[in-house]
Amino acid sequence: MSGFAKPLKIALGLIVIAGLIIVPMNFNRYGLFILSQWAVMSIAAMGLNLTLGYAGQVSLAQGAFVGIGAYAAAIMTTQGWPLPAAIVVAIVLSFAVGWVLGYPALRVQHHYLAFVTLAFSTLAFLVFRNESWLTGGIYGISNIPRPHIFGIATNKPLPFYYVCLGSLAIVSLAVWWLIRSPWGRAFMALRENPLRAQSLGVDTRRYTLMAFAIGSALGGIAGALYAPLTQYIDPVPFNLSLSLDLLMMVIVGGAGFYFGPFLGAMIAVLLPEWLRFTEGYYLMLYAVAVMLLLIWSPTGILGILDRYLAERRTKAASALRAVAKSRLETVQ
Amino acid sequence: MSAVLEVTGIKKNFGGISAVDGVSFDVREGEILGLIGPNGCGKSTLFNCILGQLTPSGGEVKLDGKLVTGLRPAELNKLGVSRTFQLLQVFPKLSVRENLILAGQEHQGSMASRLVGRSDAGLTEAANQMIGFFKLDHLADEPAGGLSYGQQKLLDAAMAFMGGPRLVLLDEPAGGVNPSMLSDLKDRLVAINREKNATFVVIEHNMEFVMSLCSRVMVMAEGKVLAMGRPDEVRKNPAVIEAYLGH
Numbered sequence: 001m002s003g004f005a006k007p008l009k010i011a012l013g014l015i016v017i018a019g020l021i022i023v024p025m026n027f028n029r030y031g032l033f034i035l036s037q038w039a040v041m042s043i044a045a046m047g048l049n050l051t052l053g054y055a056g057q058v059s060l061a062q063g064a065f066v067g068i069g070a071y072a073a074a075i076m077t078t079q080g081w082p083l084p085a086a087i088v089v090a091i092v093l094s095f096a097v098g099w100v101l102g103y104p105a106l107r108v109q110h111h112y113l114a115f116v117t118l119a120f121s122t123l124a125f126l127v128f129r130n131e132s133w134l135t136g137g138i139y140g141i142s143n144i145p146r147p148h149i150f151g152i153a154t155n156k157p158l159p160f161y162y163v164c165l166g167s168l169a170i171v172s173l174a175v176w177w178l179i180r181s182p183w184g185r186a187f188m189a190l191r192e193n194p195l196r197a198q199s200l201g202v203d204t205r206r207y208t209l210m211a212f213a214i215g216s217a218l219g220g221i222a223g224a225l226y227a228p229l230t231q232y233i234d235p236v237p238f239n240l241s242l243s244l245d246l247l248m249m250v251i252v253g254g255a256g257f258y259f260g261p262f263l264g265a266m267i268a269v270l271l272p273e274w275l276r277f278t279e280g281y282y283l284m285l286y287a288v289a290v291m292l293l294l295i296w297s298p299t300g301i302l303g304i305l306d307r308y309l310a311e312r313r314t315k316a317a318s319a320l321r322a323v324a325k326s327r328l329e330t331v332q
Numbered sequence: 333m334s335a336v337l338e339v340t341g342i343k344k345n346f347g348g349i350s351a352v353d354g355v356s357f358d359v360r361e362g363e364i365l366g367l368i369g370p371n372g373c374g375k376s377t378l379f380n381c382i383l384g385q386l387t388p389s390g391g392e393v394k395l396d397g398k399l400v401t402g403l404r405p406a407e408l409n410k411l412g413v414s415r416t417f418q419l420l421q422v423f424p425k426l427s428v429r430e431n432l433i434l435a436g437q438e439h440q441g442s443m444a445s446r447l448v449g450r451s452d453a454g455l456t457e458a459a460n461q462m463i464g465f466f467k468l469d470h471l472a473d474e475p476a477g478g479l480s481y482g483q484q485k486l487l488d489a490a491m492a493f494m495g496g497p498r499l500v501l502l503d504e505p506a507g508g509v510n511p512s513m514l515s516d517l518k519d520r521l522v523a524i525n526r527e528k529n530a531t532f533v534v535i536e537h538n539m540e541f542v543m544s545l546c547s548r549v550m551v552m553a554e555g556k557v558l559a560m561g562r563p564d565e566v567r568k569n570p571a572v573i574e575a576y577l578g579h
Contacts, residue, residue, distance in 0.1 A: 178447070180451040181446065181447055181448075181449075181451050182433075182434075182437040182438075182440075182446040182447075182449075182451070182453045183446060183447050185426070185430060185433065185434045185437065186434070186437070186438070188423065188425070188426060189423055189426075189434055192423040192424060192425060192426070193421055193422070193423055195385075195417075195421065196417065196421040196422070196423070197434075198385075198404070198405040198406050198409075199383065199385075199405050199406075199409060199414070199415050199417075199421075200406075200409060200414075200434065200435045200438065200491065200494075200495070201406050201409035201410050201438035201439060201495060202406060202434075202438050203406045203438070203443075204406065206443065
């Protein structure tokens with residue numbers, strides 16, 4: 001993204017933010033639901049992007065952490081606790097479980113790590129389904145209340161959309177800070193060359209566990225918003241396919257790019273809706289679109305932009321060299 | 333002169349093969365010790381055992397008289413021991429400057445302070461100085477993966493110095509580096525050795541480089557120390573000529 005001038009970037013950002021606040025004001029209930037879902041899934045995908053895209057640790061368990069957050073919020077808010085308290089519990093719980101899930105990553109990597117996290121995903125689903133004393137089992141938990149924020153009720157779709165959007169903004173700022181900090185640099189070192197990182201004093205163990213824990217905590221936040229969004233949860237939405245969906249969002253958007261998860265979640269949540277006019281074919285078209293995109297650019301949507309900007313830089317640099325060379329020749 | 337590093341009876345077996353077979357030596361404060369020997373004689377394995385990348389099958393390593401055998405590489409690095417690698421080991425997608433900041437950041441403050449503190453850990457100035465020192469100015473913002481082999485070798489060496497190490501183990505720093513860049517590299521190493529009082533151990537096959545840079549040279553063959561002494565002594569040693577230098 002470094003190829004754009006800074007004022008242009010800021011202007012573009014402000015337009016997008018203003019659009020996200022103003023445009024949905026006259027959306028119907030369903031449109032607002034989809035957009036809220038986009039915001040929630042962006043948060044979860046941002047967490048996975050941290051673990052996978054920046055720190056290079058494969059995880060097929062992000063959906064399970066969304067589930068952990070959702071159940072924590074559902075159980076607590078139906079017992080009368082306020083949502084912010086439930087979000088804190090969701091963060092602490094998924095951070096702790098994510099930390100523990102990080103330990104296998106200290107021994108196994110890549111496909112093997114994918115299988116370890118996949119097994120965890122299945123385990124979490126079974127807990128949601130079978131431990132009905134806590135989770136309501138297959139009947140789930142209904143009548144999940146939406147919160148009052150500063151005395152304002154968010155029962156209606158628009159106010160609750162703003163709750164999701166505001167949460168997305170806070171999480172985005174926090175992640176932006178994190179990846180620009182030395183921690184973000186250490187995460188990338190973990191992905192690019194753990195051996196070299198160790199020899200430079202990077203405590204790869206601790207950073208690996210942190211990458212899992214923080215990424216999972218963001219999944220927990222997403223879940224804690226998902227529960228009041230749908231107001232009813234059961235185990236099905238948190239099975240392995242959610243983890244795979246989130247993985248796809250990260251890959252399609254562009255793993256390791258800051259804006260990747262926003263775009264990836266947009267494609268995963270909105271594209272199927274836009275394709276609905278094709279009726280019976282929309283899921284097939286959606287699948288084909290994803291395949292074509294990844295064949296065209298294996299590094300995702302932002303990979304295309306990144307390549308374009310890199311090419312432009314190279315061209316500019318070689319033009320400069322050509323000018324310098326011709327000057328040198330005239331001097332001689 | 334006191335010993336910075338004391339290595340006693342280090343052994344490393346891989347299955348039935350004994351890669352390093354009871355190697356003992358001292359590295360004196362402020363010296364540049366050369367380590368030469370035929371391919372496969374155990375030089376790099378010895379480095380990896382000293383640096384905690386491999387667990388030795390026997391023997392001990394002391395840093396400033398303190399036992400450090402079994403410490404992890406990151407812990408040793410924090411104690412002031414740094415290294416370069418035989419094969420290129422930079423972070424290809426990070427810029428040259430980011431590579432150098434990363435190389436120094438874990439020596440600044442605590443883990444928590446690095447999360448809330450400045451994004452460059454206060455190291456931009458130090459990184460720029462190192463970039464200037466290794467004449468990489470025009471490449472500072474380029475991704476390290478786009479540099480030529482020789483430039484990446486220079487960056488690799490520069491990274492090893494970012495944390496202000498007392499002892500640096502360099503594994504074939506001259507391999508694949510062209511002659512003019514090589515003489516630059518040698519000048520830089522000598523300058524850091526004198527000005528920062530850093531101690532070096534250098535594995536190298538380029539004899540001219542080793543003989544002109546090092547105050548002492550250790551020769552290994554088949555996992556054992558064959559000879560140790562001043563470069564001119566080692567060069568004349570019949571056993572060394574037989575095993576490594578050739579007639």
